[in-house]
Amino acid sequence: MGCSKWRAALNFGLLKVQSRLSFFLTMILVFTYLFYSLNGYSDSLPRPVFDHRSQNGLVLQDAHSVELFGAYSASPVREQLPKSASPSSNISIANSFGSKKFPQAIIIGVKKGGTRALLEFLRIHPDVRAVGAEPHFFDRFYDKGLEWYRNLMPRTLEGQITMEKTPSYFITKEAPRRVLSMSRHTKLIVVVRDPVTRAVSDYTQTLSKSPGLPSFQNLAFRNVSTGLIDTSWSAVRIGLYAKHLENWLRYFPLSHFLFVSGERLVTDPAGEMGRVQDFLGLKRVVSDKHFYFNQTKGFPCLKKPEGSSRPRCLGKSKGRPHPQIPSEVLLRLRDFYRPFNLKFYQMTGHNFGWN
């Protein structure tokens, strides 16, 4: 009897201890949950998300790749970072490689001379880093200031050359003075091409954008019957190379210039690239082995352009067929340019053989 009383008392005590224990355990759980929730550590609670990639991690495709790949999209194409790369670490790594410098060499002209081909050929060189798009700093955006310009430049390591190309600099009156005030050591490259074919190329480009454009001869002549040339038409005016060069020579000595033949850049790209690399003080890395002649395009193309392992030609806007221009119009224009060409040959000490 006494024994069963003891057993009942013991059972009752155990029950009490059990219920207290479970009460305490529940309380610990509740407090732990509340503690983490209030401190914002709970993964189960929704949190605001700020995606750094939308600010810093997206890579914009620049205009040069559009020209190079021949595809055009009105809005910039965005490429996502690889999933494995943490956006913030990518930024700091990218920032720690090299520094942004003003270009030591600029391709200043001429429009439709072959400036894009030259820049893309140069970009294969490991010691050349260049802006893809045309910055137009010394003609259109000068009021944005030199720091804005420098910021457009890619980062370079010790020994690498920074470059850009904007063909309209050659015909911009203020450009030489402005370039000089950035650095009097700037090397200047001018790709020149027969001014008559250059004018037709220029016209072809405008025609592709405005199909209703008057005929070439209507624009080229002030008076068709007298054959008076309209020098106010930019397609004609750009070809007066001697006149534009005179303006540049007021600020820079001739030794700062390299004149690249637009014709030879097509027929002998490696030869012309040899001259360019020497002028820039670069090792002759870009050579015959980098080019092949694409029969369909009718132009030399790159076996391995910068950032790609596949052969590439320039885009459709480079090397497009020209409209047929009456031969007497071309002859008249050739006569018009002759004295300017001869003057240009004298000034540069180089006969480009356009006559």
Ligand SMILES: Nc1ncnc2c1ncn2[C@@H]1O[C@H](COP(=O)(O)OS(=O)(=O)O)[C@@H](OP(=O)(O)O)[C@H]1O
């Ligand atoms: N390798 C290669 N591939 C394609 N095109 C080549 C090449 N080398 C030189 N060219 C000639 O470059 C001409 C265009 O010149 P630019 O690049 O200076 O034009 S632009 O001023 O930047 O619009 C372009 O003029 P068009 O033929 O009238 O289209 C070409 O003749």
